[in-house]
Amino acid sequence: MKNSSKGKFGQFGGQFIPEVLMPAHEELEAAYEQWKNDPRFIKELNYYRRDFAGRPSPLYYARRLSKKYGHKVYLKREDLIHGGAHKLNNTLGQALLAKYMGKRRLIAETGAGQHGVATAIVGANLGMTTQVYMGAKDMERQRMNVYRMELLGAKVIPVTSGSQTLKDAINEAMRDWVANVEDTHYLIGSVVGAHPFPSIVRDFQSVIGIEVEAQIMEQEGRLPDSIIACTGGGSNAIGIFYPFIDNTEIDLFAVEAGGAGMQSTKTAALHSASLCIGEDGILHGARTKILQDPYGQILESCSVSAGLDYSGVGPQLAYLAQIKRIKPRTASDKETLAAFHELSEIEGIIPALESAHALAYLAKAADKGELGEVVVINLSGRGDKDLESVLKLEANK
Amino acid sequence: MRIADKFNELTRRDEGAMIAYVCAGDGDTPGIVHTLVNAGADIVELGLPFSDPVAEGPTIQASIQRALENGMNTDRYFAMVKDLDVNIPLLVMTYYNLIFKRGLKKFTADCRDSGITGIIVPDLSMEESGDLEDCCIDNEIDLIYLVTPVTKGERLDSIISRSSGFIYLVSRLGVTGARDDVASSTNELINRVKTDIPKAVGFGISSKEQAVEIRKGGADGVIVGSALVDIIGSGKDVTKRLDALVRQIKSGLK
Numbered sequence: 001m002k003n004s005s006k007g008k009f010g011q012f013g014g015q016f017i018p019e020v021l022m023p024a025h026e027e028l029e030a031a032y033e034q035w036k037n038d039p040r041f042i043k044e045l046n047y048y049r050r051d052f053a054g055r056p057s058p059l060y061y062a063r064r065l066s067k068k069y070g071h072k073v074y075l076k077r078e079d080l081i082h083g084g085a086h087k088l089n090n091t092l093g094q095a096l097l098a099k100y101m102g103k104r105r106l107i108a109e110t111g112a113g114q115h116g117v118a119t120a121i122v123g124a125n126l127g128m129t130t131q132v133y134m135g136a137k138d139m140e141r142q143r144m145n146v147y148r149m150e151l152l153g154a155k156v157i158p159v160t161s162g163s164q165t166l167k168d169a170i171n172e173a174m175r176d177w178v179a180n181v182e183d184t185h186y187l188i189g190s191v192v193g194a195h196p197f198p199s200i201v202r203d204f205q206s207v208i209g210i211e212v213e214a215q216i217m218e219q220e221g222r223l224p225d226s227i228i229a230c231t232g233g234g235s236n237a238i239g240i241f242y243p244f245i246d247n248t249e250i251d252l253f254a255v256e257a258g259g260a261g262m263q264s265t266k267t268a269a270l271h272s273a274s275l276c277i278g279e280d281g282i283l284h285g286a287r288t289k290i291l292q293d294p295y296g297q298i299l300e301s302c303s304v305s306a307g308l309d310y311s312g313v314g315p316q317l318a319y320l321a322q323i324k325r326i327k328p329r330t331a332s333d334k335e336t337l338a339a340f341h342e343l344s345e346i347e348g349i350i351p352a353l354e355s356a357h358a359l360a361y362l363a364k365a366a367d368k369g370e371l372g373e374v375v376v377i378n379l380s381g382r383g384d385k386d387l388e389s390v391l392k393l394e395a396n397k
Numbered sequence: 398m399r400i401a402d403k404f405n406e407l408t409r410r411d412e413g414a415m416i417a418y419v420c421a422g423d424g425d426t427p428g429i430v431h432t433l434v435n436a437g438a439d440i441v442e443l444g445l446p447f448s449d450p451v452a453e454g455p456t457i458q459a460s461i462q463r464a465l466e467n468g469m470n471t472d473r474y475f476a477m478v479k480d481l482d483v484n485i486p487l488l489v490m491t492y493y494n495l496i497f498k499r500g501l502k503k504f505t506a507d508c509r510d511s512g513i514t515g516i517i518v519p520d521l522s523m524e525e526s527g528d529l530e531d532c533c534i535d536n537e538i539d540l541i542y543l544v545t546p547v548t549k550g551e552r553l554d555s556i557i558s559r560s561s562g563f564i565y566l567v568s569r570l571g572v573t574g575a576r577d578d579v580a581s582s583t584n585e586l587i588n589r590v591k592t593d594i595p596k597a598v599g600f601g602i603s604s605k606e607q608a609v610e611i612r613k614g615g616a617d618g619v620i621v622g623s624a625l626v627d628i629i630g631s632g633k634d635v636t637k638r639l640d641a642l643v644r645q646i647k648s649g650l651k
Binding site (some may be wrong): 002003004006014015016017018019020022023024162167168173174175176179180181182228280281282283284285287290292294295296327383 | 442447448449450451452454455458463465470471472483493494495496497498499519520521522523524525526527528542543544545548549552556567570571576
């Protein structure tokens with residue numbers, strides 16, 4: 001008997017989920033197909049994008065950074081989007097879709113808290129009950145975001161199972177969905193999970209790349225030579241890459257968290273580099289590249305940034321890496337912190353630690369000649385949320 | 398022993414099947430399995446613990462975590478199962494990544510060699526199960542499919558047509574965990590699943606009363622997991638209490 005080809009990117013993707021969730025995925029797929037090209041849906045989504053989220057976000061020519069590294073460096077300012085990160089692009093789209101589907105309740109998982117905040121924002125705005133699952137360890141690391149979500153009327157539920165981080169929050173959100181599938185939409189925060197989630201989230205995030213295309217043509221009169229984006233689950237990366245996928249003259253760099261080093265212990269990796277050195281496996285509903293032990297137990301991941309701290313990666317990114325369309329790279333915690341300071345000091349922009357990985361790769365690769373002349377970096381979020389953890393890290397040095 | 402042989406035997410005796418789940422590596426598993434069988438368990442589902450068990454409630458999650466901390470892994474699992482001396486169908490319940498990582502052919506051959514005759518994979522949908530189904534057929538193993546209160550229409554028909562051994566009816570929306578009632582959706586589900594293949598109801602079964610009601614509703618067996626795992630997790634009078642619970646539930650199926 002042949003396996004289904006539905007939702008596959010090469011050998012990756014698919015629908016490896018409990019039977020109880022299959023009808024919900026089918027319903028979501030059908031609803032998305034029904035509404036995604038519907039003028040009323042598009043009009044409403046565009047209204048929220050412009051007047052509520054603040055789109056389009058600027059493409060900013062980083063003059064001093066460009067001078068320092070000898071490239072023309074442009075920053076896609078997703079840090080200026082309402083909520084402080086690109087996450088709202090996805091939550092707006094999915095929550096609106098859920099509303100069209102007649103769902104009244106949103107649940108979400110969150111790592112750094114950015115996706116939780118972005119879900120709480122749309123939940124409040126659209127009048128939907130919102131519950132966010134968050135690893136207890138992450139809640140400690142990101143207290144301000146927990147308070148933000150609560151302020152926005154969401155209930156934050158601590159997850160104390162497993163490693164108490166993002167992957168466990170996803171497990172718990174899936175368990176909730178299994179029990180409440182009839183009135184609840186699981187608003188997944190990245191291009192992960194079973195079909196149709198990786199495609200839906202990619203489509204909603206592609207607004208980033210579509211804007212970049214128009215903006216860089218206006219400012220440079222040409223397309224960029226390379227695009228750099230940090231990659232955890234990979235939603236900001238595929239969002240900015242996707243419209244350029246067919247143009248193979250543009251190099252696409254997916255920068256993963258190198259953490260404290262590229263090694264692993266028995267139960268945990270010291271990094272989150274599933275694209276770079278992960279193996280084929282099944283996690284959270286999809287076949288993709290994952291960090292696992294020789295038996296297939298999932299390894300905990302590690303990164304200075306909670307938003308990249310994930311043992312898997314979106315299945316389409318795994319495929320694009322396999323066919324060598326994107327170039328997976330890493331930046332270590334140390335390189336990331338240096339980039340975090342650098343952008344703050346020379347451009348007056350405090351980047352999220354996640355986005356600082358992409359900036360760190362600019363510093364690493366600037367002399368190697370692989371970036372070309374015009375470089376676009378996805379500045380996926382702002383760093384205000386990270387100040388407390390950076391302060392703590394640097395006090396412990 | 399093949400699952401069908403066991404159900405044929407039970408049909409002749411006009412009994413429902415008491416199917417017991419425990420997680421391998423949590424407690425003295427060989428001792429626990431013998432206790433279950435001696436008390437009247439007809440089939441034992443032996444969990445192979447996975448780090449990210451999305452279909453499990455807190456009780457079984459904790460059991461899986463203990464098992465992993467005790468060093469249970471796929472090699473040790475098959476070695477242990479091979480040494481079990483029981484004459485009932487033994488099934489493995491695990492998540493797909495562990496099967497995928499070992500290789501579908503090797504995993505199913507290991508099942509056959511160690512005496513396992515059924516596989517339950519709660520995170521493997523019908524869409525993705527074709528490859529494993531082929532390997533199961535090659536090794537004379539039943540791949541058990543789950544159906545739920547939201548599985549309907551053509552989808553239900555397809556799953557039934559691909560099932561062998563028994564069909565696992567998930568009695569309610571939600572994860573595993575002991576309850577003391579029978580969900581109203583259960584009888585409706587039993588009636589909706591029209592097939593000659595035996596039907597076993599799981600998720601939330603913990604008492605004789607529930608077993609009686611489910612048997613009366615037309616099911617051929619019940620699956621009991623969390624209620625047994627609760628006893629193992631408590632560490633108190635484990636053998637005695639497991640024995641008593643299995644006997645009690647089995648008495649409701651006769």
